[in-house]
Amino acid sequence: MAAKKIVLNFPKEKIDKPIVARLIKDHDLSFNIMKASITPDQEGHMVLELIGDAPEIEKGIRFLKEQGVKVEPLAKDIRVNWGKCTQCGACVSICPTSALYVKDRQTMEVAFDTDKCIACELCIRPCPPRAIEVHF
Ligand code: SF4
Ligand code: SF4
Structure with a gap:
């Protein structure tokens, strides 16, 4: 079991899409939302801890990027x-x-x-x- 903290930035056209729900379901991950906010220009910002098998976490991060979500490690x-x-x-x-x-x-x-x-x-x-x- 591995855990990874990441920072997600959702473009405004994506903030109402169930992207995180699909990430969790399709990759059998659990998660903690450590922070979530929407900026005045309607972009979504989230700090998330993903927990699961390390290869699935990496696949999940690839999925997020494919959806147009900017993903950065909490460095x-x-x-x-x-x-x-x-x-x-x-x-x-x-x-x-x-x-x-x-x-x-x-x-x-x-x-x-x-x-x-x-x-x-x-x-x-x-x-x-x-x-x-x-x-x-
Ligand atoms: S940087 Fe860490 S310890 Fe400091 S206020 Fe933010 S969450 Fe708390
Ligand atoms: S870390 Fe700084 S603010 Fe916090 S208790 Fe120590 S001296 Fe006070």
Whole structure:
């Protein structure tokens, strides 16, 4: 079993088509939608984690491209420099996926679950000591 996080951009003429449903059904995949939005010019944007057999994931990605969907890997890697982190908690309420979360309510210790991170970068600026870093 493999998993791959990808960023999808749907042209506006495709956003009402059941492309993701066909992707999942035809390739026997499961998925997590980590983020989905429609831009003001009506393009669809989605961050998706595909789970299934690795060859089927790759075939599924080919299918998406054939449908006119732009597919990119979620290539950015967000890391927390715990040596700089002051445990202020400012990032926790900002993180849309709860990748940054309070691990211990007594001590208010902040932790980071990389599997939940969609690399949106919303946490970067609000972090006072700049402890959150983007790696490419
Ligand atoms: S980049 Fe930051 S705010 Fe965005 S999902 Fe990852 S940890 Fe959360
Ligand atoms: S905002 Fe920065 S310093 Fe504050 S808890 Fe989050 S990572 Fe640590």
